[in-house]
Amino acid sequence: SVNPPQIEVQNVKIACKVASRFAHTIMTSTALNKANISQEVVFEVELPKTAFITNFSMEIEGKTYVGEVKEKEKAKKQYEAAVSSGQTAGLVKASGRRMEKFSVSVNIAANSSVTFTLTYEELLQRQLGKYELIIRVKPKQLVQHFEIVADVYEPQGIAFLDAYGTFITNELLPLVEKTVTDKKAHVSFSPTLDQQRKCSDCDGTQIDGDFFINYDVKHAEDLGDIQIVNGYFVHFFAPDNLQRLPKNVVFVIDTSGSMSGAKMQQTREALLTILSDLPVEDYFALVAFSSGVVTWRPSLQKATEENVKEAKAFVQTLSANGWTNMNDAVLRAVDLLNVAKEQNTLPENSTSIILLLTDGDPTSGERNPDKIHENVRNANRGNITIFCLGFGYDVKFGFLEVMAKQNNGLARRIYEASDAVVQLQGFYNEISNVLLADVNFHYPDNAVNSVTGRQFNQLFNGAEIVVAGRLNDIEMNDFPIEVSAQSVDNKYVVKGQASAQDWNVIFPEQEYIFGDFTERLWAYLTIQNLLDKKDKGSPEEKQNATAKALELSLKYNFVTPLTSMVVTKPKDEEKQEDKLIADKLTEDERRADAQVGIPAPISRPATSHRTYTSPSVNWVDSD
């Protein structure tokens, strides 16, 4: 893919530091233009959707061009100017299910080199008992110095850690070096030029795919782990050994015409497996909808063998036709649960959820999205958690996301592919085992402030709740905490004292990395919380949340939906305005993109000789 081959990728380094789940990744790549004409070099990398870009720079002939995070509105003028000039190449694009692609190109003079550096940060989320760090690599050509290096610091202790790559062959396997001690792990992978080769006599590289680091920490049984660092605290709560709560679940299934074919078949298949796995103490109901709404039975049923068998028979009859009356279907599901609760037919200490699966916009009954949100919110009154699954690409995912957030749930996209059944079951597995309900975190107001969300509807098995905040006094090294929730047997209340640890004792030989990480973790979580609030509260609350999120995004240099990164890069001699526009897509705009990113520069033949002279402005945006 690299032609002419006079761009030599000299160095690709992906360095990642994880401290208490907060991951800081720096991708650096250096390329040399060995030709005697200028050439365009493209830097493409992929980063997780959950990450925020924090820095980008290009170093060309000793001069560094650094990205600057600005308020989106303020950067908009440049954006509009570039749009009007008709150049709309995006710097950030959706890429596949989990990643976003960042790409920028720059014209490099003959015999010159360029070094690109991209930094991003994210809080790793625990799912099904593990954290996962994903690094996508696709250098497209052999690289003189290729290196992935990751250091994981977990004060709670590391329970296990695996490192592997989709491109790792038996020959490459010994090159994945992994050292795990009690609280620290080091992973590295650094193949030589020859080891990167696809075959002994060809120039193709076999380094092409995803590199994963999966790990878990040792979890405390009761209060969880509280870390106090430099005036900030973070509370990780994931107690082991809790029994799951019985659940009352209503499956709301779209059977409109657009579901016909593979989608309907995959939905039936997934439902059959999910029903088979229902624990007998659970209660469930099935609501199918197209133009109208059909319920399998008029009330929730215990998941006995007989009931499950009959429900499966009902699922087998589901076929796709008609319009999409989502409003009535969700309201029916809420009603089923509310009536059952009023009639005391559900187990005590159980948790209620609705799982909505749809592939399109409302086209029948109430069709106004705002009105549907309002109707569901008013009927539910926060009692039931609603999870939304958007199947395929025609669905307005943003609409589902807001509905889920307003009802304390989550939304997930299900990609139309052969593994859709696995995706459906996977999501269900994540949310089907609830260990605690109505989880509340109490910290004394005279000790802490600016605490991220303290109330959570559920704690799922294998997940973790993270709460962070600021201490009123930097000198404070301990404060009391209390966690209360509903468990299967009774009220779950644990009390204790959070106290600061001495990092010099925990990691005596390590450089100091933790103070800044905890503060940034707090900022990252707070921004995520505020962005959620934008979809939930009153107009005034939304306005305040937006203003606060913007302030923090700018202060901590995060590219979030409210900010843009403006990158200054060398100007092209021939074009007066050589501008690219970066647009991070909203969920609605995301499309599965089969293209994969390249954490390395690649070359494109230059259309003509060009040199850079004075700076112009480029920018990376986020939406």
Add this chain to the structure above:
Amino acid sequence: PHFIIEFPDQNDAFCFNIDDTPGTIFNLITDPLTGIMVNGQTIGDKKIDPEKTISTYFGRFGIIHAKFGIRLVVTTQDILVSEKGKQAKLFWSENTAIKGPNMDLHVTKDRSLTVTLRNSMKFVIILHKVWNKHPYHQDYLGFYTLDSHLFSERVHGLLGQFFHGVTFEVSDVFQGEDPDKPDAYMFVKGHNLTVTRGWQKDFRKDVKKGENVPCWFIHNNGTGIIDGVIGDYIVSGLF
């Protein structure tokens, strides 16, 4: 430590850093006519962050007013005051106000100490509190003169030499190494210096965030702007 010399009338300022080994004591103000002397001792970090250069801060100040028989030792832990043989110890952890015949003291808990010496000077010492379990950094102090017009013409020291003003001229602003920080030529005290536009923080109003003060930065320990060399200001003891 960072030094900032502001010229409010000209709406300008210059600044410089003094880097030396921790423990060094610098003379900041000496006025033989009024009998006032201010010395400051530097501290370093608890240990060296491998990714950063060695930084020093002021950790202890010694202030003397010979005519009033006043001595003050201000550290990050406490404030020792003696006046004509009588001694008192104040702590940063309490709000305290003392009004005497020649000196007023006001401690704002964990934040600042304001000292007014009758008919001579007024200054503020800011306490910068750092998380006590921080592996690298530790508490340090800042010194701000609020009123210096009653010093004599003979006042000197790293700060004192600027109390009666200094004439400087900045010209030919040009692009420096950092595109955001232009360089310029400054003519001062008979020297032609290359200076860089930057900023330093004034922490009087907000001890945590500080307030940016744009200033012309003089490189190499203030060489050219201070009289003599930095070694001339090193003293052997706090008093």
